Amino acid sequence: MAEAVVSVAVQRIADLLIQESVFLHGMHDEVERLQAELKRMQCLLKEADRRQDQDERVRNWVTEIRDLSYDAEDVIDAFLLKVARVRGEGVRGFIKRVSFKFTKAFHLHEIGTQISSIRAKIGDISTSMQTYGVKLVEGEGPSYGNEKQQRYRRSFPHAEEGFLISLDAAISDLKAQLMMKEERMRVVSIVGMGGLGKMTLARKVYNVTKVKQHFNCYSWIFISQQFSIKDVLVGILINVASSEGKSEFEGMNEEELVIALHSRLEEKRYLVVLDDIWTTEALDCLKPAFPKGKKGSKVLFTTRNRIVASHADPWSSPVEPPFLTDDESWELLNRKTFPRDIHMENGCTAEFEKLGREMVKKCRGLPIAIVVLGGLLATKKSLKEWEVVHGSINTQFVKWEQHHQCGGVYGILALSYHDLPFHLKPCFLYLSQFPEDWEFHKRELIPMWMAEGFILQSSMGEGEDTMEDKGEEYLEELISRCMVQVSQRDHTGIGVKTCRIHDLVRGMCISKARTENFLGVIQYTEDAAANSSSFTLQLTSSNKWRRIAIHPRITGKGGSKSKFCVPSLKNGDSHLRSLFYFIEHGMLDVVRQKLGGGFEYGSSGYYMRRQQLKFIFENFRLLRVLKIDYIYHYYIPMELGI
Incomplete structure (x- = not known):
């Protein structure tokens, strides 16, 4: 993420250098030096982003660089705003241009001082990295997740899976594709988001006796983001050439291993399962090792990326495990929470089931989330303990994440983000x-x-x-x-x-956005206190969010839905880039109808007062996006869009 922030800052500086060079007399070189400094940092930030979860020093360094990039962007945008104001037409524009001539030297000195300060801070960070032995080498290769995570996620074909729910249709589809006898070698893919059950589905079909008997040889190999081509090829060779020992293959280089595997599979009907493929490059590296083989040979792989699936075999339809229904979700939760011999009929009262069904809806049919929730509830023996989890289920997920970093729901989903x-x-x-x-x-x-x-x-x-x-x-x-x-x-x-x-x-997305100071969501009960007299929201926590989204019912349960509030932060909002307002989902159609027939003051919904909108435009001058659709207002400053 930090690399993206720096990229935006570099782009803004490029815009300044190209578009406003006439206004940068004496400052052009200083701005260029800042751009060059940020570009050098950008080259290393890609590796730093990958390593910050493993090294607190790197994490602090990334945070500092990100914040300095934000500062640089603020300096540039503030100067561009000043320049834009002198380009008006007519008498008003002429007066502004004349005025700017007298203040130009001051503005240039101001931006020069700020840029020099930012450059000095970047230099301090580079020096501290060397002092504390933090070394980043561009191109070291991917290192998503640590070794512990990789061990946790490693899959095995024989692992027992006692919580299969609602996979009958997907199992039938997958079996049909695997057992189809075709002249060409077919590549079959299982696609879906993290935690949807791709590996469970592949394992279930792989272990079907009839499927194994259909092939002369078979192999299951775990790939993931970090993998060695040589280790993968050796692993497959050991499985398909059982009479030969591992030592025979370990002395070969990659090209020799590809040839060896190709020759051993050429006269066989084979099935090779590649679990957790992330990139097309990974597939392309392995493809030369898989010959046409005997009629009906197959390569099966799991992936989170549909592009990888279509790249592997454009003529093969990916299989996607379905999300669970509410009843299926409850069945899975019940199996995971209670001992096998005490299912819902004996061990779960109506009160437990009612709470369980309400909680499991938060999982939205995602099996991994339900399994984690079941593991959490399995430690809670009383109805009161269940009620505590029910009252703060999102917090409970985060707590589980902290103690089970490899198996946490957000941890698994965050792999896709990284x-x-x-x-x-x-x-x-x-x-x-x-x-x-x-x-x-x-x-x-x-x-x-x-x-x-x-x-x-x-x-x-x-x-x-x-x-x-x-x-x-x-x-x-x-x-x-x-x-x-x-x-x-x-x-x-x-x-x-x-x-x-x-x-x-979305929960993982919100968490990441808050951590990065990228975007904060304001909900009245958690984040802000509404001032009923001024209709402002005072955030209770210090932050430097670049964007703020204000969600419905911001005035609380006892307040009127039509009251509208604007954020009022202690330190000002000069850095704010986006401000979003949303109304309740159920009100959308109503408001659309009213807008279509003429939206009247006081109609059901939110309305914005003149002084509130004026406050936004006067105080949030670097806004790029203001979302106020479906919210009634009757004052738009003439400067908007100019």
Whole structure:
């Protein structure tokens, strides 16, 4: 994420150097030096982002660089705002231009002092890294997650799985594809978000006797993000050539191992399972080792990325395990929570079931979340203890995460976030603005990404590609990585119209966004106190959020829904880039109808007072996005959009 922040700052400085060079007399070199310094940091931040979970010193360094990049962006944007004000037309614009001539030297001195300070702080960070022995080498290779996490997630074909629920249709589909006799070697994929049950499904089918008898040889290999091609090839060879020892293969290089495996599979009908493939590059490295083989040979793999699946075999339809229904979720929770010989009929009273069903809805059909919740509830023996968990289920998940870092729900889901390329991380964290169960429109989201500067000019292709086209590519990639779910397709049945994110992915997204000071969600009962007289929200915790989303019912249970509040922070909001207001989901259709027929003052919904909107524009001058749709207001400053 820090790399993305620096990239945006570098882009803003480039804009300043290109567009406003006439105003930078005497400061051009200083600004260029800051840009060069940030670029050097950017080269190392990719590796630092990967290592910050393992080294507190690196984590602190990344935080400092991120905050300095924010500061640099603020300095540049504030100067661009001053320059923009002198470009008005007419008498008013002439007066501003004349006035700026007299104050220009002061503004240049001010920006120069700020830039020098930022450069000095960057230099201090570099020096402290050397002093404390923090070394980062660009290109060291991926290191997502530590060794302990990799050991925890490693899969084995023989591991017992006692909590299979609602996989009958997926099992039948997968068995049919594996046992199909074709002339070509088919690559079959199982696709889905983390924790959906991909490995469970693959293991279930792999261990079916009839399936194994269909093949002359078979092998199960765990891949994950960190893997050695040589170790994978040796592992498969040991499984398919049981008469030969491991020592015979360990002396071979990769090319020799590919040839050896290819020759041993060439005359056999084989099944090779590659569990947890993350990239197309990983598949391409292994593909040469798999020949056509005898009629009906198969390679089966699991992945979180649909692009990997289509790349592997465009003619094969991926199998996707379904989310569990409410009844199936409760059945799984009941099996996991109570001993096998005491299921719901004997060991679970109606009160336990009522609480359990309510809690399991928070898991939204995601098996891994239900299993973790079941493990948590299995330690709670009384109804009162269940009620405590029920009252703070999200907090309980976080506590579980702290004590089970490898098996926590958010930890498993966060692996997908860490795997995102740097330009997609801010795009994903931006989704934390949306309330629970909210469907967001593609046509609304992409312009906000553009306004924020997340679609970098360096990523634009040649020809007729527009920023909107690139934004659609970004969204499609998030969808292909199972980070975002498609809710509605457009009139073609192919394009995306609306999307949503799974509630637990949203929880992880909100947590990451808060940690990065990227975006904060204000909910009255947790984060802010409303002043009924001034209609302002005073945050109770100190922060430097760059974006704030205000969710419905911000005035509390006893307040009127029509009251509207604006954030009023102790330290000011000069750094604020986006401010979002949402109304209750159930009110959307009502408000749309009223807007269509003429929205009247005092109608059901929120309305914004003139002084409130004026306060926003006067105090949040660096805003790039203000979301106030479906909220009644009757004052828009003439400066907006100029």
